[in-house]
Amino acid sequence: MALPAYECPMVVVGAGPAGLCAALEAAEAGIRALVMDENERGGGQLYKQIHRFFGSRHHGAGKRGFEIAAEMVEGCERAGVEIRLSSAVLGCFPGGELLVDGPEGVYLLRPQATVLATGAAERCFPFAGWTLPGVMGAGAAQTLLNVHGVLPGKRVLMVGAGNVGLIVAYQLLQAGAEVAGVVEAERGSRGYEVHLQRVRREGVPVYFRHRLLAAEGDEGVEAALVESVDEGRVRRFRVDALCLAVGLVPQAELAAMRGCRIAYADELGGFLPWHDREMRTSVPGVYVAGDAAGVEEASVAMDEGRLAAVAAAEDLGALDGARAAAKRKELLARLEGLRGGPTASHIRRARARLNAG
Amino acid sequence: MSEILSSEVVIVGGGVIGAATAYFLCKEGAEVMVIEADDLASGASGACDGFVSLQTKMPGVHLAMALESARLFPSLAEDLEVNIEYNPCGGLMLATSQEQMKELRARAKALKSGGLEVEMLSPAELKEYLPEVGKGIKGGSFCPQDAQVNPISLTLGLAQKAQEMGATILRGCQVENIVVTNNRVREVHTTAGNIHSRRVVCAAGIGSNQIGKMIIVDVPVLPQRGQILVTEQRDPILKCLVSGAEYLGTKANIPELLPTDEEAAKLGLGFTAEQTASGNVLLGSTREFVGFDSNTTPEAMNAIARNAMRFLPWVEDLDVIRSFAGLRPCSPDGLPILGTVKGVKGFYLATGHSGDGVCLAPITGKLLSELVLDGETSLDIEPFSLYRFK
Amino acid sequence: MKERKERKESKEREEGKATGEGGRGAARDALQGGRDDPWTAAWEVSRRKAVAVVDCRQEIPCDPCETACRKGAIRVGDDVCALPISEPETCDGCGRCVALCPGMAIYLIDRSADGGKAAVTVPYEMGEEPRAGMEARVVDGEGKELGRGKILEVRAMGGAAATLLVKVEVPETWALKVRGVRLRQMFIEEPEEVEGYRGTGDCLICRCEEIARAEVEKAAGSGFRSLAALRRASRVGLGYCQGRFCREPLREELARKCGRGVEELGIGSPRPPLRPVKISRLGGGDVRDTQF
Known part of the structure; x- marks a missing residue:
């Protein structure tokens, strides 16, 4: 009568870019990974991205996010990777078991290797009126727009001018919403210039050094109060939706439950499972990749997923040392390239700190 | 060491026992310092x-003590500024076999003669208390004196009140050594400095063994894990505490009431259900000796959920939102360890409550206060002496 | 160019690399033949034919333009963050790079027609349907409207989910300024001034348990040392979502109150289940009549 339990060589938690690439790389080494994802579709956040992606040819750059997701899912199918959708991993126990709630019921998996590619969650901040209908995370707005084809509002204010905020602002415009502005507390955007320019080009004002004070409304958002940080001037934007894009937080809970050492890096989103350059956590047999290992780009997540799988395959004896080293060298060089630009200096700093201990 | 600290009494442990002891000592005007390694209610009291179950107590001194403790709760609820969510709701213990009914009946008789009100109920009579019970339920016993309290609020409330009366509470402060000279406690060395004190109460729960070692006394307290599932909040659906007879069986080691299933026996599984003031239903629990491991396990989560549906089928629809595990400070016979130790004057034990800490906290605090300040107690605590163990 | 060099040097300083002749910047300078910007050469060549202008100014990890070009007229090289270098002479004006650039930062200019006119081709990804013959608002990089221009041609390029390439006729003097076309005009209402704003009062921090910020501040100020202790004391984050929404702000609040860094507070001890799960599922289906 106990919970059904299944042994397997490798479980990947999360079917986003990191998880799917980990599974693909594992398949190349002859390991059939089982990929678990709580969503109904594979591809993680890529699935709802309609913009073309940065990165290189190794990452499907130039294609739209959902196209990259579809290619990876197909690749997994060809490689015999099983992706179990609508399957939430409820817990990861010190003994190594994963507790899964899926269409088959609730059961345990006992993998020899676990790759945690659980992604990141949207950061939230409380302000007066934040519980009003119409206030939502930018990611949630994106799901409404691009998955369900529903406009979050007719006139929207975006809070946060990082890449997520700028991309979603653009997508709101694409779907026919008006964007009353993008509000950003800093002096400039943390996002890519091109994203900022695309939004500006459509006539959307970007308010730097401004912060959101409150959302007003009775049954839903009717207005947002915004203050200019330097002048203290408060203005009311009449909008019916408010999107928050104020950062992402690595989802490190499963790693913490498993007993992995947790590190902290503000530049990477906060708490995350400590890992070495090869994506091994402090617990043997547990690897981490993608935003769960520190919030970065999808292209980075893909290569991290591959790195994690190389480490796992090597540890499982499926990949000999020389082959693993060769693959790793290539992937690390690629990652170094992706993190090579001036916009990634904070990432390099945080990674150096993490690697130092 | 920036300053030299001193206190008339030092209490080691900021759980419900330490907080209650501080409260009662402060009421008598004593100068008290509570040392807590982590934070208030961070051990068993917070998990x-x-x-506040009386019908699970052993007839005799254990029950007598529990009855005394139960009497103190209403006044505490009055006196403390924190709402401790005290609710004299009564408690139901359900039997799944005629053998269990027989045993419960015999116990009810013994408990009644010890001064407790207990009533045996047929399956039909259970309807008055519960909307629906599992088909295998053969009846149960109801104790109107059983009650419910929020153990965290109780601990925080007691500590806060003690603080208001002058107690000092040091959190994140670990005891490093207890200095004994001429057979008397003199100093407590801590990570926050040395504290001069001639009286030290050990209310350290599962850490008591370690504290005892500092004065070369073996305090036989072992951590026993109990796992609990927390469900989403619902409007009131449970009017009283509910438990299964096996809960008592595993608690008091009564052969007739032990679970028959091998896995359940291994986990020490016994059903408990309680709806808190906030509406969550807490479903328990297990009794496992696994050292200091306070993780929850998938086996126990599954077993608790399954067992809960066996007693109260309608819980199947509730969402579990959290699980947690607490480590009960268990003594060899399941009764608390209270009193002095031989050869070390000024050292007092208030530990080993074995899962009865919340229920027995008020009386323990009161008795310890009497013992520390007067050297004698209003209730005979000799049966709880450390020296009852061979 | 100067600015780019400075950025490069500052990055190299940060990484402890020697700034020297062999750096990435030097290689690009050689490739670009010492030209100061991507426009000068393109401007000249556009007199004869349509040519791509790559307006990519930030070294971000991105190189689809290189693979998009079948003529090899755009080079990024091994360093994926390097700025692309285009060779206008080699460019055949096919527009693939315009369609595939994720930053929508490439466009075509064509000044081969006479009469002081230029044809500029920009990528278009908005919901409206541009058609040849329509008038469009022509905007610069800041979104400022330069004026109107006639759409000469609309093409779809770049895979199944194509990007539209809109060729618009503009005065020649705008050729280097045009960055986009707009078919609709958003009505951007000016926000109204709020005089004498006095604050909004308290707000909820934990929506499940309906706990206000002031309550949390009070609890955080009374000496609790960990998020777990704060949760126990105030029930904050103990509701249905188990703190998924409020965990981060709570940690920040507590850190501020006790004068410690967020990292010192730690992640706590998360316990399963990570998502709510029904008792019936956790217990393994409908087993109401089974016995142990």
Whole structure:
């Protein structure tokens, strides 16, 4: 009568870019990974991205996010990777078991290797009126727009001018919403210039050094109060939706439950499972990749997923040392390239700190 | 060491026992310092249910003590500024076999003669208390004196009140050594400095063994894990505490009431259910000796959920939102360890409550206060002496 | 160019690399033949034919333009963050790079027609349907409207989910300024001034348990040392979502109150289940009549 339990060589938690690439790389080494994802579709956040992606040819750059997701899912199918959708991993126990709630019921998996590619969650901040209908995370707005084809509002204010905020602002415009502005507390955007320019080009004002004070409304958002940080001037934007894009937080809970050492890096989103350059956590047999290992780009997540799988395959004896080293060298060089630009200096700093201990 | 600290009494442990002892000592005007390695209610007191259960006590001194403690709760609820969510709701213990009914009946008789009100109920009579019970339920016993309390609020409330009366509470402060000279406690060395004190109360729960070692006394307290599932909040659906007879069986080691299933026996599984003031239903629990491991396990989560549906089928629809495990400080016979130790004057034990800490906290605090300040107690605590163990 | 060099040097300083002749910047300078910007050469060549202008100014990890070009007229090289270098002479004006650039930062200019006119081709990804013959608002990089221009041609390029390439006729003097076309005009209402704003009062921090910020501040100020202790004391984050929404702000609040860094507070001890799960599922289906 106990919970059904299944042994397997490798479980990947999360079917986003990191998880799917980990599974693909594992398949190349002859390991059939089982990929678990709580969503109904594979591809993680890529699935709802309609913009073309940065990165290189190794990452499907130039294609739209959902196209990259579809290619990876197909690749997994060809490689015999099983992706179990609508399957939430409820817990990861010190003994190594994963507790899964899926269409088959609730059961345990006992993998020899676990790759945690659980992604990141949207950061939230409380302000007066934040519980009003119409206030939502930018990611949630994106799901409404691009998955369900529903406009979050007719006139929207975006809070946060990082890449997520700028991309979603653009997508709101694409779907026919008006964007009353993008509000950003800093002096400039943390996002890519091109994203900022695309939004500006459509006539959307970007308010730097401004912060959101409150959302007003009775049954839903009717207005947002915004203050200019330097002048203290408060203005009311009449909008019916408010999107928050104020950062992402690595989802490190499963790693913490498993007993992995947790590190902290503000530049990477906060708490995350400590890992070495090869994506091994402090617990043997547990690897981490993608935003769960520190919030970065999808292209980075893909290569991290591959790195994690190389480490796992090597540890499982499926990949000999020389082959693993060769693959790793290539992937690390690629990652170094992706993190090579001036916009990634904070990432390099945080990674150096993490690697130092 | 920036300053030299001193206190008339030092209490080691900021759980419900330490907080209650501080409260009662402060009421008598004593100068008290509570040392807590982590934070208030960070041990078993913050990871348990709120059962103030009298019908699970052993007839005799154990029950007598529990009855005394129960009498103190209403006045505490009055006196403390924190709402401790005290609710004299009564408690139901359900039997799944005629053998269990027989045993419960015999116990009810013994408990009644010890001064407790207990009533045996047929399956039909259970309807008055519960909307629906499992088909295998053969009846149960109801104790109107059983009650419920929020153990965290109780601990925080007691500590806060003690603080108001002058107690000092040091959190994140670990005891490093207890200095004994001429057979008397003199100093407590801590990570926050040395504290001069001639009286030290050990209310350290599962850490008591370690504290005892500092004065070369073996305090036989072992951590026993109890796992609990927390469900989403619902409007009131449970009018009283509910438990299964096996809960008592595993608690008091009564052969007739032990679970028959091998896995359940291994986990020490016994059903408990309580709906808190906030509407969550707490479902328990297990009794496992696994050292200091306070993780929850998938086996126990599954077994608790399954067992809960066996007693109260309608819980199947509730969402579990959290699980937690507490480590009960268990003594070899399941009764608390209270009193002095031989050869070390000024050292007092208030530990080993074995899962009865919340229920027995008020009386323990009161008795310890009497013992520390007067050297004698209003209730004979000799049966709880450390020296009852061979 | 100067600015780019400075950025490069500052990055190299940060990484402890020697700034020297062999750096990435030097290689690009050689490739670009010492030209100061991507426009000068393109401007000249556009007199004869349509040519791509790559307006990519930030070294971000991105190189689809290189693979998009079948003529090899755009080079990024091994360093994926390097700025692309285009060779206008080699460019055949096919527009693939315009369609595939994720930053929508490439466009075509064509000044081969006479009469002081230029044809500029920009990528278009908005919901409206541009058609040849329509008038469009022509905007610069800041979104400022330069004026109107006639759409000469609309093409779809770049895979199944194509990007539209809109060729618009503009005065020649705008050729280097045009960055986009707009078919609709958003009505951007000016926000109204709020005089004498006095604050909004308290707000909820934990929506499940309906706990206000002031309550949390009070609890955080009374000496609790960990998020777990704060949760126990105030029930904050103990509701249905188990703190998924409020965990981060709570940690920040507590850190501020006790004068410690967020990292010192730690992640706590998360316990399963990570998502709510029904008792019936956790217990393994409908087993109401089974016995142990």
